[in-house]
Amino acid sequence: MKLKKFSLRTRIFLAMILLVLLASVLISAVAIYQYSEQSQDYHKGRLERKEGSIQTHLKRVLNGRQNTWEVKTANIPYIFKEEIYNIADIHKLQINLYDLEGGLLISSKAGLQTEVAEKCLDAEIMNAINNTVEFNSESELTRHRYVDKHRENGELFQSSYTFILDQKSKPLAILNIPYLEKDDFLQKELEEFLTRLGFAFMFVLVTAIVIAFWLSKYITKSLKTISDKINTTRLEKRNQKIDVDDTSEEISTLVSSYNSMIDELEESAIQLARSEREQAWREMAKQVAHEIKNPLTPMRLTVQNFQRKFNPEDENIHKKVDEYSKTLIQQIDTMSAIASAFSNFAKMPAQQSETLNVVKIVKLALDIFNEDYIVFQAESEEIIAKFDRSQLIRVVTNLVKNSIQAIPESQTPKIEIKVGTEAGKVFITVADNGVGVSEENKNKVFEPKFTTKTSGMGLGLAMVKNIVETYKGTISFDTEKDKGTTFKVTFPKA
Numbered sequence: 001m002k003l004k005k006f007s008l009r010t011r012i013f014l015a016m017i018l019l020v021l022l023a024s025v026l027i028s029a030v031a032i033y034q035y036s037e038q039s040q041d042y043h044k045g046r047l048e049r050k051e052g053s054i055q056t057h058l059k060r061v062l063n064g065r066q067n068t069w070e071v072k073t074a075n076i077p078y079i080f081k082e083e084i085y086n087i088a089d090i091h092k093l094q095i096n097l098y099d100l101e102g103g104l105l106i107s108s109k110a111g112l113q114t115e116v117a118e119k120c121l122d123a124e125i126m127n128a129i130n131n132t133v134e135f136n137s138e139s140e141l142t143r144h145r146y147v148d149k150h151r152e153n154g155e156l157f158q159s160s161y162t163f164i165l166d167q168k169s170k171p172l173a174i175l176n177i178p179y180l181e182k183d184d185f186l187q188k189e190l191e192e193f194l195t196r197l198g199f200a201f202m203f204v205l206v207t208a209i210v211i212a213f214w215l216s217k218y219i220t221k222s223l224k225t226i227s228d229k230i231n232t233t234r235l236e237k238r239n240q241k242i243d244v245d246d247t248s249e250e251i252s253t254l255v256s257s258y259n260s261m262i263d264e265l266e267e268s269a270i271q272l273a274r275s276e277r278e279q280a281w282r283e284m285a286k287q288v289a290h291e292i293k294n295p296l297t298p299m300r301l302t303v304q305n306f307q308r309k310f311n312p313e314d315e316n317i318h319k320k321v322d323e324y325s326k327t328l329i330q331q332i333d334t335m336s337a338i339a340s341a342f343s344n345f346a347k348m349p350a351q352q353s354e355t356l357n358v359v360k361i362v363k364l365a366l367d368i369f370n371e372d373y374i375v376f377q378a379e380s381e382e383i384i385a386k387f388d389r390s391q392l393i394r395v396v397t398n399l400v401k402n403s404i405q406a407i408p409e410s411q412t413p414k415i416e417i418k419v420g421t422e423a424g425k426v427f428i429t430v431a432d433n434g435v436g437v438s439e440e441n442k443n444k445v446f447e448p449k450f451t452t453k454t455s456g457m458g459l460g461l462a463m464v465k466n467i468v469e470t471y472k473g474t475i476s477f478d479t480e481k482d483k484g485t486t487f488k489v490t491f492p493k494a
Helices: 008-063 073-079 083-091 123-131 184-231 249-309 317-346 358-366 389-406 439-444 460-470
Strands: 096-098 104-107 133-136 141-152 155-165 171-180 354-357 374-378 384-387 415-422 425-432 474-480 484-492
Touching: 008 083, 008 155, 008 171, 008 184, 073 104, 073 171, 123 141, 123 155, 249 317, 354 358, 354 389, 358 374, 358 384, 358 389, 358 415, 358 425, 384 389, 384 484, 389 415, 389 425, 389 460, 389 484, 460 474, 460 484
Parallel strands: 374 415
Antiparallel strands: 096 104, 096 171, 133 141, 141 155, 155 171, 354 384, 415 425, 425 484, 474 484
């Protein structure tokens, strides 16, 4: 799983825990490495100290009053015949003495090494002794010294080789000290240290988890508040500003930017609403003026014709007056219908929700139509919903009227109305086999004043959409050119 899929709070939490774990691993690795280096330094120093002490002890024997032998290589076995065991016992190390050619002179056979000392040194060791020169920090002189390291039976041995010098600083013999590196006490000390370190890290880890949880929650709390506010921000309502205390400078900057955006958004919403209202009233005024002008023109022509042809002595004067009057009354009724239509459109449907049988109400709405090509179907005899009875009738009648007017006279009309339920909602469909809706007019169907008919004001479908959305419903349509259109209304069940 990618890290970016985690929330910011989770990433902060995991990052802090990972840092603690990484620190614990690094410190443990450094501790182990340090103990390893310390162990090597300890054994190296211990071997040098032991070697120096044995060298001093051997010189005391060589130059002591008890020694009656001449100090030379051949007499070494006689000089140290008894003393070498005492020296080995005192220093707890095996001591081997070789002549300058690498032949064994005498050995203490210390208990730390069970194998018998070699009778003769290898040529490689002899070359290494002669060619390796190092500085002795104690005597501040250079010396020939070689340390051979090898592993036997899983144990590490060091074997040092140095010259024993006489009083004239000439090589007398080769001192070999085998040394076993025993790390038991260092290993135990390391295990104890790592155990204590483990307990300390467990405490630090638990503390880090608590702190990481609190810190990540504290950091993301302000961000979540901002996120929640942004998610609820809407153009059509008044939005509240964010008020967050005790935040960082970055969060404060973000909050200030959001609050400034809210002020700008509110001002823009007010300007947009004002502009939309003004535009709506302009369009409404244009439509009203257009619709009123239509009947005024024939009324004017009728009155002018009446003035021009009026003759009181005409025997058909009463008949002509009746005809003129009927024409004027008809146009006045048209103007009254226009005024009523715009009044009904402007009036929002009252949300007087009542529990009713949708099937029954739709049938009632269809009773005003006498056309035999109107077919009604329902999934069941009773589908209950909450809707205003008169508004539901208005929705059905407007849709059916629209379908009737969409069918050309040259075609056999057919209109199907269906009522049913799906996904917890009630649906009403009105399908016709009319001319359909062209591609360029699909986005204008529910706009006020839009119509493709020669008569009418284009308010029917806009009114239906207004009513349906008031009751938390939706209206949509599917159309096919010259094959028909199906309008579908859905709204919640009771």
